[in-house]
Amino acid sequence: MDYSIKIGGEAGQGIQTIGSTLARYFSRAGCHVFTHQDYESRVRGGHNFFQIRISERPVAASRDVIDILVALDSDSLLIHEQELSKDGRIIYDSSALKQKREKPRFLDIPFIDLAIEHGSSRIMANVVAIGAVLGMLGADPDILIKIIEQTFRKKGEEVIKGNISAARAGYDFADKNCAECGFSLKGSGADPYMLISGNEAVGLGAISSGCKFYAAYPMTPSTGIMNYIAARGKDYEIVVEQAEDEIAAINMALGASFAGVRAMTGTSGGGFALMTEGLSLASITETPIVIALAQRPGPATGLPTRTEQADLQFAIYTSHGEFPRVILAPGTPEQAFYLTNRAFDIAERFQIPVIIMTDQYLADSQWTFEGFDPDKVKYTDYRLRGDAFKNLSEYRRHAFTDTGITPLGVPGDARHLVVTDSDEHDEEGHLIEDAETRIKMVDKRLFRKMPLIQHEIAPPVLYGSDRPDIVLAGWGSTYGIMKEAVDALSGGRKTAMLHFSELYPFPLTDKFDYLEIMNNAKLSVCVENNATGQFARLVRTETGFDFALKINKYDGRPFKADSLLNELHDHIKGL
Amino acid sequence: MSSMITLKDYRGLPPAWCPGCGNFGILAAFKNAVIELGIEPHQLTIVSGIGQSGKFPHYIKCNTFNGLHGRTLPVATGIRLANHEMLVLAFAGDGDCYGEGGNHFMHAVRRNINVKLFVHDNQIYGLTKGQASPTSMEGVKTKNQPFGVLSEQLNPMALAVALDCSFVARGFSGDSGHLKELIKKAIDHRGFSLLDILQPCVTFNKTNTFEWYKQRVYHIETGHDPEDRVGAFKKALEWGDRIPVGVIYKNDRPILEERIPVIRGQSLVRQSFDMSRLSNTLKDFY
Ligand SMILES: Cc1ncc(C[n+]2csc(CCOP(=O)(O)OP(=O)(O)O)c2C)c(N)n1
Ligand SMILES: [Mg+2]
Numbered sequence: 094m095d096y097s098i099k100i101g102g103e104a105g106q107g108i109q110t111i112g113s114t115l116a117r118y119f120s121r122a123g124c125h126v127f128t129h130q131d132y133e134s135r136v137r138g139g140h141n142f143f144q145i146r147i148s149e150r151p152v153a154a155s156r157d158v159i160d161i162l163v164a165l166d167s168d169s170l171l172i173h174e175q176e177l178s179k180d181g182r183i184i185y186d187s188s189a190l191k192q193k194r195e196k197p198r199f200l201d202i203p204f205i206d207l208a209i210e211h212g213s214s215r216i217m218a219n220v221v222a223i224g225a226v227l228g229m230l231g232a233d234p235d236i237l238i239k240i241i242e243q244t245f246r247k248k249g250e251e252v253i254k255g256n257i258s259a260a261r262a263g264y265d266f267a268d269k270n271c272a273e274c275g276f277s278l279k280g281s282g283a284d285p286y287m288l289i290s291g292n293e294a295v296g297l298g299a300i301s302s303g304c305k306f307y308a309a310y311p312m313t314p315s316t317g318i319m320n321y322i323a324a325r326g327k328d329y330e331i332v333v334e335q336a337e338d339e340i341a342a343i344n345m346a347l348g349a350s351f352a353g354v355r356a357m358t359g360t361s362g363g364g365f366a367l368m369t370e371g372l373s374l375a376s377i378t379e380t381p382i383v384i385a386l387a388q389r390p391g392p393a394t395g396l397p398t399r400t401e402q403a404d405l406q407f408a409i410y411t412s413h414g415e416f417p418r419v420i421l422a423p424g425t426p427e428q429a430f431y432l433t434n435r436a437f438d439i440a441e442r443f444q445i446p447v448i449i450m451t452d453q454y455l456a457d458s459q460w461t462f463e464g465f466d467p468d469k470v471k472y473t474d475y476r477l478r479g480d481a482f483k484n485l486s487e488y489r490r491h492a493f494t495d496t497g498i499t500p501l502g503v504p505g506d507a508r509h510l511v512v513t514d515s516d517e518h519d520e521e522g523h524l525i526e527d528a529e530t531r532i533k534m535v536d537k538r539l540f541r542k543m544p545l546i547q548h549e550i551a552p553p554v555l556y557g558s559d560r561p562d563i564v565l566a567g568w569g570s571t572y573g574i575m576k577e578a579v580d581a582l583s584g585g586r587k588t589a590m591l592h593f594s595e596l597y598p599f600p601l602t603d604k605f606d607y608l609e610i611m612n613n614a615k616l617s618v619c620v621e622n623n624a625t626g627q628f629a630r631l632v633r634t635e636t637g638f639d640f641a642l643k644i645n646k647y648d649g650r651p652f653k654a655d656s657l658l659n660e661l662h663d664h665i666k667g668l
Numbered sequence: 669m670s671s672m673i674t675l676k677d678y679r680g681l682p683p684a685w686c687p688g689c690g691n692f693g694i695l696a697a698f699k700n701a702v703i704e705l706g707i708e709p710h711q712l713t714i715v716s717g718i719g720q721s722g723k724f725p726h727y728i729k730c731n732t733f734n735g736l737h738g739r740t741l742p743v744a745t746g747i748r749l750a751n752h753e754m755l756v757l758a759f760a761g762d763g764d765c766y767g768e769g770g771n772h773f774m775h776a777v778r779r780n781i782n783v784k785l786f787v788h789d790n791q792i793y794g795l796t797k798g799q800a801s802p803t804s805m806e807g808v809k810t811k812n813q814p815f816g817v818l819s820e821q822l823n824p825m826a827l828a829v830a831l832d833c834s835f836v837a838r839g840f841s842g843d844s845g846h847l848k849e850l851i852k853k854a855i856d857h858r859g860f861s862l863l864d865i866l867q868p869c870v871t872f873n874k875t876n877t878f879e880w881y882k883q884r885v886y887h888i889e890t891g892h893d894p895e896d897r898v899g900a901f902k903k904a905l906e907w908g909d910r911i912p913v914g915v916i917y918k919n920d921r922p923i924l925e926e927r928i929p930v931i932r933g934q935s936l937v938r939q940s941f942d943m944s945r946l947s948n949t950l951k952d953f954y
Contacts, residue, residue, distance in 0.1 A: 120954070121954070285954045286954075287953045287954055288953055288954070293953070297949070297950075300949070301943065301946045301949075303943075305750065305936045305937075305939070305941075306746065306749065306750055306936065308746065327929065328945065328949075329945070330931075330936065330939050331930065332749050332750075332928060332930055332931060332936060334745070334749060336775075337771050337772065337774075337775040338771060340739065340742070341739075341741075341742040341745075341771070341772055341775070342742075344735065344736070344739045344743045344746065345742045345743070345745050345746035346746060347735075347746060348715070348733065348743035348744060348745060348746020348747040348748075348749075348750070349746035349747065349749060349750035350746075350750075351733050351743070351746070352713075352746065352747040352751040352754065352937055353750060353751060353937040354750045354936050354937050356746070356750075370736055371736070371739075374735060374736050374739075378733070378735075464950065465950060467946045467947050467950070470943065470946065472941065472943055474941075503937060504713055504731035504747075504751075504754065505710060505711065505713075505731065505751060505753065508708070508709075508710045509710065510709060510710055510729060510730060510731050510732070511731045511732075512725075512726075512731065512732040513732065513734070514726075514732070514734040515718070515734060515735050515736050516718075516734065522732065523681055523726045524723065524726060524734070
């Protein structure tokens, strides 16, 4: 079983509700799920879709073909009909779309009439649609009833009852009228899987790392992180402050971190541009901070709700002066969770900024997992607090040490003063001008810490053959798409993926000689969601290695499995 | 404890300001104010920006975050939200706070975060050698404004009253005793406090000299009700032959810190992190 379901319609029609409810259903039913969203930068109208892929095997990307299209507007018919698989079906409400299609692949379901008749309100048309999809798949309706009960718990018995009968009406209608559809949902009966999006995973990673302060200014696609953390702020004692701008956001986070708590901010490219002076402030004051940079296509406002991986070089090189920073780029929500945890640990241990890079595709897509392991979450408080601080005979915030790391005292916990400065400073933190201290401070911040930080960085993950003829390399959100491509090609060819999620400082080859693998491959391909191949350039700068082939996509849309494979096939043929 | 704190406890590095700079008067008044209030250096954090005023915390002793030009208030806000048992003071220049950081000023007032902002207002950019600042008077000529300042002078007092700032006062660096009392009042006030301190810049501001201020400033304590917002606004508009110094406006709006349920009981920095909740939170995703 490998079905793709697409819900298309205008903004405000409830695509998100239908999509996320179905995704939740499938993960509960023990199916593997992958979802991705495509939406325009508007609150009403336009054309948007939510795509769900389900299988009994893990799925890591969307496909180009779809099996069930839920068309809530006529654009959905125009745009997506051609994506339908051979046995695919389109469900729509001819009275709502004011058009009737007769081909056998169309199934006219009166979503609105059924909603009014069985659910008492036309708002429930979406629930009818959900029921209809499940009816087509012959799926167990009980799981849906439980989800409805949970979702509407606070709205009362009436609403729950209405929604359940609307769902049943849709289910029965599809079940009866789609008898020859031939879909059947497998995987039912297995244990439920965890279903989580990239943004949620970053937020979850933050709260489970002891993040106490999050300041940000809303910017798609990073806002979901703030939403997630704000919703759990009460349980986890986290202050979430919506700053007046991104400059304020990073400075607030630095203030909170200076005061002694773990702090984070999040934004997208435009906001990150405003944060760059703050990034260098974090560095010279040696104040730990975690920054989530959820990319979208630029320049400037670009395509606000779409996806791209074009800020890598910006993140690596931005800000004036020379200082260490760490850049992590998860490829899945699972990696996003553990890497966010790592980001907090690295930031506090080395007192440096750590940037977690995602993009709209990863931020909004949902994946299923067996579960995350709380025991793998690391929490070490590296700050100097309370008695440990009081008992020191003297304290200088920026005292020179062998490692370059000076204990981070919490102001007010002892009589020792904590002094720091955006000007170059001495060991106490007071501003200086002399050359000798300057050199020693740069050595402390940069050259002493750097080897330790470098040592922390993990090499890329190898997936597939360990002596591959074909190597696909990439970073961040292309993990799933490359993995799918490797799976598809592995039957005929020894293929592997090298996925880099710890990008900067660039991983050395001492732990794992990935360069050898790339050098020995007959075809090395760098897959990137940008125009110029920024990662390929980084690899060349850092290692001298040149990829034989670069596949770049910069239309603001994510890669999809089938089209990437087609493109690869053209190049593999000649090998 | 308080009786034991002396000027010696607050002695910092030797100031690098020009002889005769108004900053010396502010420094002296400030030290006396905190000593009289019985505040110890470690109980206090000063956030400063960049400018001659930004160097202030280095010349005393206290916890210090000398941050970026214009960004004192966001840092101070972050510190207070993380630790509201800490006394957090922001020291900024007129360019620093009303120019580069103008947006932060407006929003710090709105939040009513319990931070005290002291603006060293010399009506000029001192550190960068004499360009016009937002509070420079119209017509004042500088190297960068050869035709004189063309924009209208910003009135921080009127702006603050208009924003319903919790405490609005003006002081004069040449009136040390009065300034000390104003600093104490600003610190004691519960809510965001703005104390704009007029100070001569002996090197770059040849218009607003010590004499110029001396002839104009007058104390407003008698006959002015700082809780009357309309009266305060009128007072705030006064500028010219007579310049009012003293508490112009105050109110008792609730502070941000007490409105955030998460920190009502205890400041964030004192709350330990308990990871055991995670297994439960993970259940949300099934
Ligand atoms: C982002 C940024 N822009 C410009 C500067 C240069 N600069 C430093 S201080 C200053 C103005 C100082 O004027 P003011 O804030 O009034 O302080 P004063 O020196 O008069 O006390 C400027 C423009 C800087 N340090 N950072
Ligand atoms: Mg000035």
